[in-house]
Amino acid sequence: MRWYALLRPGDWLILALTAAAAGLLWNHGSGGDRVLIKQDGRVFLDTTPRLDREVAVSGPLGETVVEIRAGRVRVKSDPGPHQVCVKQGWLMPGQVAICLPNRVSVERGVVIYDSLNY
Template identity: 35%
Template sequence: MKLKRVGDSVILLLSLTIIVLSFGGISDFTGKPEVHVRTEDGEFIYELEQDTFATFTGPVGETSIEIRDGKVHVHDSDCRNKVCIAAGWISSPGDWIICLPNNVFILVEGSLDSSEEGGTDDIAF
């Protein structure tokens, strides 16, 4: 009977450890919005508020992104279907665009302004 209580204690301790560690990976979206571009060559970070034009080389050619007026979009890509270009402009944290053939992933990260439409009012755990 004592072995069962020890096993229950171990499971409880492991469960609590997993719960506590899981909160360490939560992003609180602080700071200015940034554009994170992940490619086969690494990760590139750009300020969303600074107009930029960048080109990345992938397996099927080049993918160009444009950051302008606090928004980002895929300007041009050598992929066949151009779905990434059709995604349009994005600007809110959590928005993303991906060009699968060229392995280019674009993610907007940063703070959410609660005064913006669609922003977060409150956070509950």
């Protein structure tokens, strides 16, 4: 006799609801992903990587263009001479691209919820 033969219709319902709740919680857990763009040390934009857009940030040398597409973030163009922040490519959570001559930084971070603050 198989173990699933011992389950009643109510047991199957509980299993299905538990699996659905686990799926919703798993998907909700990625909601803390943030993109933080700073210009000269001040917050220029704090957004989610889920919104596709290009953001132009003005600095002393010109415009730095940040691309947010399909949940990914990168510095698309920068007027700096060495293009270090552009060469970094797509940022992973926890990484930062700093365009130092133009005083622009792009941070892809994960918001950590601290239960001690509540």
